[in-house]
Amino acid sequence: DAEITQSPRHKITETGRQVTLACHQTWNHNNMFWYRQDLGHGLRLIHYSYGVQDTNKGEVSDGYSVSRSNTEDLPLTLESAASSQTSVYFCASSDLAATDTQYFGPGTRLTVL
């Protein structure tokens, strides 16, 4: 069955370190998204991609970067982790030709000490 996976599921890191969160989908979806979830803020969009080699900034993109070298993967990199980036991160994908329904991965809980 097609699915979307994230790794790691939990990560503890130190301030200033570079961290990469992986997202892999087997739906063959064109669109992929990264969100962070914090209490009181809901889901806030970090970066998104409409296809290979396409990346776009979301509303909270500072301190994050993404790259899209193939359809299946959209890794999220925190260049220099900060305590304010402690959060739960969700990756999602949607089909260009469908109803824009987004399918979410299980999430990565990141703690920056």
Next chain:
Amino acid sequence: GQQVMQIPQYQHVQEGEDFTTYCNSSTTLSNIQWYKQRPGGHPVFLIQLVKSGEVKKQKRLTFQFGEAKKNSSLHITATQTTDVGTYFCAGLNAGGTSYGKLTFGQGTILTVHP
């Protein structure tokens, strides 16, 4: 930019009581979607509304899309403990270049007391 406001942020109900969450957009929407996130889980798609004034039902859940396509509501009749979770609305902006990009409300956290 587009904003989607959702109220209330929290709702505690006794099992059997009804529950409603409201969603308002600052701009006209192409469609609106609702997602449910169980505690410790990830958001899962529930339904999409596209037409002005549309009403859809899923068992005890009733979803409405406003006539102006700027607001929506989710109503749960006779809540059960399995309804516990966070309910998000997410709007797709009408027109523009935001194809496929949803703007999520802050979510309503529902607690059901047995």
